Ligand SMILES: Nc1ncnc2c1ncn2[C@@H]1O[C@H](COP(=O)(O)OP(=O)(O)OP(=O)(O)O)[C@@H](O)[C@H]1O
């Protein structure tokens with residue numbers, strides 16, 4: 050009998066669910082959450098019942114119960130910086146995530162949702178390659194203020210999975226290549242994978258890198274500080290300006306790039322300039338990611354939901370094609386990568402790591 054594995058990936062604009070038998074995909078579902086739906090919740094943690102209901106509806110629709118699974122795997126959230134791997138969900142992890150101790154992000158719900166269903170079903174719950182996988186070089190951490198140190202927070206699960214899949218497709222070990230991986234989703238992270246390690250990457254949650262459907266990205270720090278002071282904004286409001294209510298949401302009131310493209314096609318000039326500006330900002334981040342490897346980039350990989358857009362990837366290629374060949378691998382491999390991480394542990398190929406906080 051194959052292991053039945055349920056995978057749960059709460060993203061900033063969606064909840065993706067997958068059913069696997071061992072590592073074979075049986076079924077996946079992508080439930081989109083509009084900016085309007087999410088606006089009803091003041092914190093990410095408040096979204097828990099809403100997202101759980103969506104998952105339960107999915108299970109009921111498939112005649113599945115929590116007890117049917119060998120493991121439930123959630124996307125790993127904002128935790129203490131960690132080495133890559135599969136981690137068993139434990140109380141310390143849940144406590145850090147529920148209290149947003151290392152920051153707030155939709156993926157914090159991954160372990161919380163997985164744990165709830167795993168406890169109902171009496172099976173183990175895991176996370177794999179959380180967003181805090183940290184392989185930055187010492188110089189990549191330094192900013193112009195000693196008290197402000199850069200952090201590695203990115204779409205680690207998808208960036209690693211896509212980079213390894215691509216390396217395999219060209220018969221090269223992942224750790225023999227210099228790759229730039231641009232994950233283009235609700236948030237955007239651009240990582241420089243130098244011989245298998247993500248030695249630099251923008252922390253999209255913290256006002257670094259290009260703006261995205263929901264992230265503000267890099268902005269003039271002085272003007273931003275002035276806004277925070279003059280409007281007397283609290284911590285939660287500042288976090289929301291940076292991640293959740295930034296980018297396309299702030300400019301155009303939608304987190305859906307397809308909708309923006311429809312508006313552009315219909316002659317909306319405001320949508321056109323914002324859309325072009327986002328592509329321009331992504332291209333500049335990709336070019337910057339060539340620096341850690343002195344421009345010796347083997348390939349640039351464009352991935353994430355936005356990479357489905359042919360007009361956007363074509364424009365990006367115009368900007369960055371001079372650096373290295375561009376490969377488009379749209380969507381993400383995250384559900385599959387979660388199932389594979391759990392399977393390695395279930396079969397004893399790898400030991401689950403323990404989160405120690
Ligand atoms: N065919 C398409 N053309 C253009 N944009 C698309 C297409 N399909 C999806 N998108 C856009 O991709 C974005 C969502 O990407 P994705 O599903 O990777 O994000 P997420 O998982 O919700 O968030 P994150 O990747 O930050 O965790 C949305 O803006 C959506 O409109």
Ligand SMILES: CCCC(=O)O
Pocket residue numbers: 061154180202203204205235236237238252253254264292
């Ligand atoms: C995964 C953290 C980056 C983001 O969602 O913007």
